[in-house]
Amino acid sequence: MSDEPEELYLDAAATEPVSRDVIDAMLPFLTDAYANPASVHQPGKTAARALDAARASFAADLGAKPDDVIFTSGGTEGDNLAVKGIALARMRRLGLHPSWPADESGAPGGGADIADDPVVRARRPRIVVSAIEHPAVMQSAAWLERWFGFEVVRIPVDAQAHLDLDALERALAGEAGERTTLVATMLANNEVGTVEPVERIVEIAHAHHVPVHVDAVQAAGLIPIRMRDWDVDSLAVSGHKFGTPKGLGALLVRGRVPIEPILSGGGQERGLRSGTQNVAGAVALAIALRRSDTRMAAHYRELVASRDMLIDAVRRVVPRAELTGDPERRLPGHVSFVFPGVTGEALLVDLDARGIACSSGSACAIGRHEIPPTLLAMGVEPSIAKSALRMTFREPLTREQIERISLAIEDSYTALTRR
Numbered sequence: 407m408s409d410e411p412e413e414l415y416l417d418a419a420a421t422e423p424v425s426r427d428v429i430d431a432m433l434p435f436l437t438d439a440y441a442n443p444a445s446v447h448q449p450g451k452t453a454a455r456a457l458d459a460a461r462a463s464f465a466a467d468l469g470a471k472p473d474d475v476i477f478t479s480g481g482t483e484g485d486n487l488a489v490k491g492i493a494l495a496r497m498r499r500l501g502l503h504p505s506w507p508a509d510e511s512g513a514p515g516g517g518a519d520i521a522d523d524p525v526v527r528a529r530r531p532r533i534v535v536s537a538i539e540h541p542a543v544m545q546s547a548a549w550l551e552r553w554f555g556f557e558v559v560r561i562p563v564d565a566q567a568h569l570d571l572d573a574l575e576r577a578l579a580g581e582a583g584e585r586t587t588l589v590a591t592m593l594a595n596n597e598v599g600t601v602e603p604v605e606r607i608v609e610i611a612h613a614h615h616v617p618v619h620v621d622a623v624q625a626a627g628l629i630p631i632r633m634r635d636w637d638v639d640s641l642a643v644s645g646h647k648f649g650t651p652k653g654l655g656a657l658l659v660r661g662r663v664p665i666e667p668i669l670s671g672g673g674q675e676r677g678l679r680s681g682t683q684n685v686a687g688a689v690a691l692a693i694a695l696r697r698s699d700t701r702m703a704a705h706y707r708e709l710v711a712s713r714d715m716l717i718d719a720v721r722r723v724v725p726r727a728e729l730t731g732d733p734e735r736r737l738p739g740h741v742s743f744v745f746p747g748v749t750g751e752a753l754l755v756d757l758d759a760r761g762i763a764c765s766s767g768s769a770c771a772i773g774r775h776e777i778p779p780t781l782l783a784m785g786v787e788p789s790i791a792k793s794a795l796r797m798t799f800r801e802p803l804t805r806e807q808i809e810r811i812s813l814a815i816e817d818s819y820t821a822l823t824r825r
């Protein structure tokens with residue numbers, strides 16, 4: 407028997423394990439019922455029926471209709487398809503004109519200095535995004551700016567990462583609102599767990615006739631999502647955040663929204679996502695989301711209670727530590743702090759050596775340790791933002807686990823500040 411303490415995985419916001427029942431549900435569609443769902447023979451029809459059933463179950467659990475669901479390879483693809491696809495289709499629909507700033511070497515159109523021309527500027531397409539979007543949204547908006555001359559407007563957030571609704575209202579008022587192709591926001595922030603007022607954001611944007619894309623990657627399977635009740639136009643989710651294998655997700659998009667596909671091909675998924683569908687993957691998405699929603703319904707209070715106990719315990723052992731994000735309107739298994747005097751990177755390496763796996767906040771920033779951008783947008787000083795640590799979990803923590811985590815944080819923090 408080893409004396410090594412059990413490894414504690416506190417990085418569920420980065421990815422979750424795949425449970426046995428999800429694998430079991432997928433297996434028949436990898437072995438026996440493996441046919442292409444577009445084939446007209448009986449095996450193909452069996453696969454198509456499984457795909458339809460998965461689509462119906464998945465849509466119902468997100469408060470959507472089966473026809474809304476476009477299966478994708480994950481959150482990044484869903485965000486790209488929504489942001490680029492809707493913005494470009496609406497650019498055309500609204501009669502807006504691409505334009506490029508003079509210094510954009512390599513951009514199409516030869517880089518003529520037309521962005522300064524008042525006539526061109528009056529037809530320049532715009533996209534409005536919250537200042538705390540994941541790179542999948544932010545970089546898609548930057549791509550629109552680079553290749554089509556979009557004006558990208560970033561709406562600020564307050565010190566707890568809530569979108570500034572007055573700033574949104576101002577950004578959509580008047581002539582500029584008429585040139586706005588899309589508003590993109592998150593449902594819950596990956597770094598600090600704050601849940602955004604999506605229904606109010608939709609109300610404001612729709613009053614200006616602008617559709618809303620919601621990145622619900624961090625929220626799906628953790629808090630209820632009612633896409634149609636909230637009147638959201640498109641919504642991206644990622645399976646590996648709620649228990650499917652990686653590389654699976656969906657964009658839910660209403661038929662009323664103009665959208666141009668990014669992938670060209672055989673026209674699967676309403677023509678919006680060509681490519682032979684991953685039937686086993688769709689089954690996994692449906693089963694894992696149902697499983698995660700059921701687990702949340704049963705354990706939500708305990709999860710929130712253990713989150714709050716961990717927050718209190720961290721505050722007790724390191725009084726200088728400050729919780730980031732909204733203390734209440736936050737994801738249930740999400741704890742994020744800054745620890746002035748150390749770097750988040752040093753802290754997480756030290757905690758890892760003590761068998762506790764957590765994160766500095768911004769997942770998916772592969773191999774780079776950048777200052778968490780959400781914290782900067784919240785107005786946190788860069789030197790403090792560098793000390794961010796995020797602990798995320800899907801099952802309630804026990805008292806013993808909370809005790810062990812807080813003691814490890816105390817020891818790590820003391821050791822690192824003594825150096």
Ligand code: PLP
Pocket residue numbers: 419420479480481482483485540542592595596621623624644645646653654655769770
């Ligand atoms: N959006 C948010 C808020 C995320 O947290 C992530 C991943 O962490 C993504 C999008 C990207 O999702 P995927 O890993 O499925 O591409």
